Each structure stands twice: as C-alpha cells, then as structure tokens.
Amino acid sequence: MTDTAVGPVRAHAQQPAPRRQEMVQLLDEHGVRHHDPEHDVDLSPAELRGLYREMVLMRRLDSEAEALQRKGQLGLWAGSRGQEASQVGAGRAVRRQDQLFPSYRDHGALLARGVDPLHVLSLFRGVDHGGWDPVEVGVHPYTLVIAAQMLPAVGYAMGVQRDGAVGTGDPDRDTAAIAFFGDGATSQGEAAEALNWASVFNAPVVFFCQNNQWAISEPVSRQSPVPLHRRAEGAGMPGVLVDGNDVLAVLSVVRSALDRARGGGGPTFVESFTFRMGAHTTSDDPTRYRLAAEVDAWREKDPIDRLRTYLTAEGELDEEFETALAAESEAFAVRLREGVPALQDPAPASMFDHAYAEPHPQVLAERDEFLAAWEQQDADAHAAAHGGTR
Amino acid sequence: METMAIGRAINAGLRAAMDRDPRVLLMGEDIGALGGVFRVTDGLQKDFGEDRVIDTPLAEAGIVGTAIGMALRGYRPVCEMQFNGFVFPAFNQITTQLAKLRARSRGRLSVPVVLRIPSGGGIGSVEHHSESPEVLFAHTAGLRVVAPSTPHDAYWMVQQSIASADPVLFLEPERRYWQKGEVDTDLGPGQVTPLHRARVLRPGTDATLVAYGPTTQLALDAAAAAAQDGTELEVVDLRSISPLDVDTVAESVRRTGRLVTVSEAPTFHGPMAELAARIQESCFYSLEAPVKRVGGWHLPYPVARVEEHYLPSVDRVLDAVEQSLAA
Ligand SMILES: Cc1ncc(C[n+]2csc(CCOP(=O)(O)OP(=O)(O)O)c2C)c(N)n1
Numbered sequence: 001m002t003d004t005a006v007g008p009v010r011a012h013a014q015q016p017a018p019r020r021q022e023m024v025q026l027l028d029e030h031g032v033r034h035h036d037p038e039h040d041v042d043l044s045p046a047e048l049r050g051l052y053r054e055m056v057l058m059r060r061l062d063s064e065a066e067a068l069q070r071k072g073q074l075g076l077w078a079g080s081r082g083q084e085a086s087q088v089g090a091g092r093a094v095r096r097q098d099q100l101f102p103s104y105r106d107h108g109a110l111l112a113r114g115v116d117p118l119h120v121l122s123l124f125r126g127v128d129h130g131g132w133d134p135v136e137v138g139v140h141p142y143t144l145v146i147a148a149q150m151l152p153a154v155g156y157a158m159g160v161q162r163d164g165a166v167g168t169g170d171p172d173r174d175t176a177a178i179a180f181f182g183d184g185a186t187s188q189g190e191a192a193e194a195l196n197w198a199s200v201f202n203a204p205v206v207f208f209c210q211n212n213q214w215a216i217s218e219p220v221s222r223q224s225p226v227p228l229h230r231r232a233e234g235a236g237m238p239g240v241l242v243d244g245n246d247v248l249a250v251l252s253v254v255r256s257a258l259d260r261a262r263g264g265g266g267p268t269f270v271e272s273f274t275f276r277m278g279a280h281t282t283s284d285d286p287t288r289y290r291l292a293a294e295v296d297a298w299r300e301k302d303p304i305d306r307l308r309t310y311l312t313a314e315g316e317l318d319e320e321f322e323t324a325l326a327a328e329s330e331a332f333a334v335r336l337r338e339g340v341p342a343l344q345d346p347a348p349a350s351m352f353d354h355a356y357a358e359p360h361p362q363v364l365a366e367r368d369e370f371l372a373a374w375e376q377q378d379a380d381a382h383a384a385a386h387g388g389t390r
Numbered sequence: 391m392e393t394m395a396i397g398r399a400i401n402a403g404l405r406a407a408m409d410r411d412p413r414v415l416l417m418g419e420d421i422g423a424l425g426g427v428f429r430v431t432d433g434l435q436k437d438f439g440e441d442r443v444i445d446t447p448l449a450e451a452g453i454v455g456t457a458i459g460m461a462l463r464g465y466r467p468v469c470e471m472q473f474n475g476f477v478f479p480a481f482n483q484i485t486t487q488l489a490k491l492r493a494r495s496r497g498r499l500s501v502p503v504v505l506r507i508p509s510g511g512g513i514g515s516v517e518h519h520s521e522s523p524e525v526l527f528a529h530t531a532g533l534r535v536v537a538p539s540t541p542h543d544a545y546w547m548v549q550q551s552i553a554s555a556d557p558v559l560f561l562e563p564e565r566r567y568w569q570k571g572e573v574d575t576d577l578g579p580g581q582v583t584p585l586h587r588a589r590v591l592r593p594g595t596d597a598t599l600v601a602y603g604p605t606t607q608l609a610l611d612a613a614a615a616a617a618q619d620g621t622e623l624e625v626v627d628l629r630s631i632s633p634l635d636v637d638t639v640a641e642s643v644r645r646t647g648r649l650v651t652v653s654e655a656p657t658f659h660g661p662m663a664e665l666a667a668r669i670q671e672s673c674f675y676s677l678e679a680p681v682k683r684v685g686g687w688h689l690p691y692p693v694a695r696v697e698e699h700y701l702p703s704v705d706r707v708l709d710a711v712e713q714s715l716a717a
Pocket of ligand 1 (some may be wrong): 105144145146147181182183184185186212214215216276280419448450472473476479
C-alpha cells in the first residue's frame, strides 16, 4: 500500500465530542415537544406527517406479517412493534449514498429506505435471503448471525475513506455506513472488535444499537453491567443515549452522528433506548420470561401515539389526513396479504446458481446429478399419472 | 421403559448427570427461564438454580472460552449452542483451545467440556439454523463428535459425553427433537452401548445403509420401503463420527457386499468420504459395487422452500441403492 492511499484516511483528526449521560428527548411520552441545545431538528409539518405515516405503515407491516405467519404463509416473523421510532428515525437520517447494515428486525429502516416490504417478507417465507438489491437500495442483506454485520460495516466505511469520500464538504459525496444491532449483540466479541477497529481507523461509521431491553429471554442486565452507550468510552468514541421511542430525537441524534462520520469526525455509538412490545419472533413465548407490567409500562411510551398527540395538539393532523392514511394502510395490507401467497418458490436447481462466482466442477457435477434425478422423478410422476408403474 | 421424545430424553439425561455430579453445570443463551429455544433445558434452572444453569451473554466464543476455564477448575460444563450456524463465532476457541489443550500440556490439562449443538436442517428455518458442521470438528484432532438418533441413545449418550474426559461435540438432530421412542433408564454399567460404537438397527442381506443423527430415521424409512419390493437393507447407525466405528460397518458390508451412506452434511469432503475410503481399504474384495454416498449438496444451505431438494430423501436413497444393486 502506498502512502497516498493511507493519506486521506489519516487526514481527519478525531474530534472529541461531548459526553452525555442523560437521554436525548425531543418529544416526551405525553407528546410534549422539548428543545435541546445540542440535538434538535426543525421539521416542517409535512415532514412530521411523513414520519408518522411511515411508522403507521411499519406497524401495519408487523401485524400483517404476524397474521400471515399464523396462517402458515410465512415460516417465521421477527416483529418490530414498539421500535418504530428507532427504525424510522434512523432510517430517515441516512442519506442516499450511505450504506445501511441491518440485523434481521429492522423493517422500518428498510421501509424508510424504499425497500419493497415483499422483499422482506420473501426472506421470512423462505423464498430467498431477502429480495432487495443491496447496491441499488444501499441496504446490506439481513443477517441472522448476531453482530456479524458490524465488522463489515466498519470495513465498508474504511473503503469509503480510501475512496476519498469523507470530509470533502460535498454533501452528495461524503458517505457513511451505519450498523444496526441489538443490545444482545453488544456481548459478541465481534462487536467489541468492530468498535475498537472503527475508532482506531477513524472510520465513518455509526453504530446504532436498539436496546429493546431483551435478547430473546435475557434482559439487558445479562449482557452488560454498564449502560450500553458507555461502551463507547472504552473504544474511544462518543456514546449517545437517545429515547428510542421518540422519532424526532432519534432522527436528530443519528443525523448528527452520520454528519460527523461523513465529515471525517469518526465513529459514534448511539444507544436507542426502546422496547420490543411483541415476542422475539413468532416462535417465542415472552410470557415465560417477562412480566406483563413491564410491557404495560412501555405501552404508555408508544412512539406512534406520542407523535399523533403532538401533531393533533399542533393542529397538523386533520381527519382528512388520518382517513387517507387509514385507506393507504389498508391497501398496503391487502398488497401484503395478496403478495405473499403469490411469491414464487425458487426453481430447485436455482440453489446451485450462486455458490461460486467461477465454475466449480464439483458443484456443476452435483447440479447435473440433481437435475437428472429431478427429471426422472418428473417422468415417473407423469408415468404414474397415466397408469404406468416404475 | 419410558416413552419420550429426543429433546425430552436429553433433558432427562442432563438432569441425571446433574443429580449425580455437582460439578456438572449448563451454560448457554436462553437456557434458563425459557428452557432453551428448543426447550431442551426446560425446568432445569428452576431445580438446580442459576449458578448451575447459567444464562450467558450472547457470545459463543465467550461461552466456549469460559467453559474451558471452568473445566480447568474441575467443573464439567455442558454448553448449548443455540443453533448450528452459531457455533462459528466459537470456532477459534473450539479448534485452537478446546481441542488442543490436552496435547499442548502433554496430558496435564483436561477439558471435559460438552458442546450440545442442534444439528442439520429440515425445520423450515432461516439461514444458519440448518447446518451440519460435524466434519469441521471431526477433522479437528482432540475433539470427539457424536450424534444420537433415538431417545434412548440421546438419554445415555449425553451422560456418557459428560462423563468423558475429552471435549465432546454432541450433535442433536434438530428436526427429530419431537420424535418419540422408548428409553430404558434403568440400565447398569456395561449394559449401555459404548459411546463410540456403531449399532445395527435393522438386519438385512442385500446392501448396507449407514447413517447417523437426523438421517438414521430416513435410512430406516428407506429400508422399510425397499422391503416392500423384496430388497432387504441392513441399517447401521454410526452414533459417532469421531472416532468412527469402521469395524461394525465393515462386518455388515462383508455380509451384504454393498454400502450406501446417508448424511445431511454435504458429501463433498464430507464425513462419509472417510468411511467410504476406509471401507474400500478394508472390504475391497467383499464389495460388489462402489460405495455410494447420498448427502447434502456442496452449497450454502438453501432457503427453506427448497430445502427438501437439498436434504436426502427416501427416493434419493433408494435410487442410490438401485444403482448399487445394478452394479
Ligand atoms: C451468533 C448468534 N448466536 C445466537 C443467535 C440466536 N439468537 C437469535 S436472536 C437472539 C437475541 C438477539 O438479541 P438482540 O441482539 O438484543 O437483538 P433483538 O433480537 O432483541 O433485536 C439470539 C440469541 C444468533 N442469531 N446468532
């Protein structure tokens, strides 16, 4: 590697960002708007309604997917009810050129990014590993291996540095990566490596941790004795705690973290303090490990309700809008209900298609073997249907 | 005799081992109040407490690494990997530490750790829940790799694994957790089949089918189907992949003259390649046909909607038998 390749990477000095202990909140659970000298957003009523709309649709996706799973149309569903503000807020903070590295529950961020929800559902139906084009939509494939996306996000950010797309001052050119992960993920060795690595290389990456309080049955206290955002200190980057049920605060905090990364300021760790209202997945039974009282307390902090309360109080949410949104939400649900059963199973032989980029004789031979057996079975079935025997 | 499902039998085996030896403890993600995602440890934390049934942080390298340390202090940790694909974050700890400590210390250190790994697919799941990683570990000297296929074996083999002075990877046939069968819990010493001995489950004369773990039932099903056409297949359950009881298989092959192996793991460089090579060495003059292998393809495990085309089926087994008989 030449010095010039390393040059731009080292050029951006780390800017020590202020450390915050308290939680950033711009819209409290009663729908009251607060102002924060350091983190604030100035959104137009139309933009606010846009956030509201996206959260409503995201929740609809969740309930429809759950119903589809119950009807046997999906193999599994990882719900995100309660995390709408975190995901929509962070998803909206991302710019076109940024790359998002999600986990497996970040449907709201994908919706905000314009990913077709049927592509998300096709993964949970078992038709593919997620039908979206990661390059085109700027969203890495979902990963089921906890924390495994974090190091690739750092590497991507290091690539961005090497491409000179950091700190140029051109808002359409400066780029960042953002990794989404849960509270449980912070326990993985790879998570520690990712934080440290990003900090050492001053990589333009934001670590967006949705602390939804539970990793399947284990409370966050089983993952970490200190508040998660304080992990950032040890890795040498700012850690910010944000109310994860407050879409305005999430948007603001993630936006400034991404700005900092794009500008060459280095990584930030954001802990979005939220709650998973439903089961971990449709195969989980949260009543075995979680008290109803805890869920009830969080219901009071609902992210959609509080934005609705605020917008209504401001006179920015009229009946006409609500009616139109209800209709849109219904049409959206119908599209999912009809779209999922219509998803085509892949051709069995297609499983051989992408194992290797270049021909692999072993795989080609096995594909031939598979196809021969497959055609034979078809012929047998045909013969049986016409009275023949094998 | 008691009737139980495989998952339940492992639970009972763990309970028996914990009752017998206070040094036995369980470690894993969600194994406490939830009882594990497959409920295999159901009720154990309630009865043995949080210090012996430990809900760990979500960190596989951490689970295996700390289990090694506890074993060095005289405990006998039994670790649960939540799903097969998630053993890989712990791969370094397993292959460089767990497997090697005994050799590195010239036998001074013992690490009697058991890793329970739900293994194989067929449950319609998402990526990294359906892998068969056994060959990676079988190839690693210092580890023992076993795979029960019946409730009776599940009950006894888990206890034998815990009693072993070596690290044992205990592969649980994920899609057979709910398969029921009889368990004789009253056997005395010497009445239980040794951990690494293969067993003939069905006698036959025309060819030998060898399988282990999730495909053993498949081999039995195929033998039952073949019997209707008058072909008598002998079915051998390997039970252990490392070490491999080649003698039991060789004896069977000398009687039948033909061998077809069945595994979910890919055949390419797979566990049955080793068996085939050894049988060809030891039974060359008894073989009437080349050894045939039926298994997974050399592919990342495919999505659920096509996994039935990946997994060996009765048809694929019978086709291989037909080819063997025709040779
Ligand atoms: C490496 C790894 N180990 C175990 C699992 C099984 N598993 C799936 S989700 C999960 C809990 C994850 O919790 P968290 O990181 O907090 O994310 P959340 O699901 O709450 O969004 C576990 C243990 C996995 N997917 N990957």
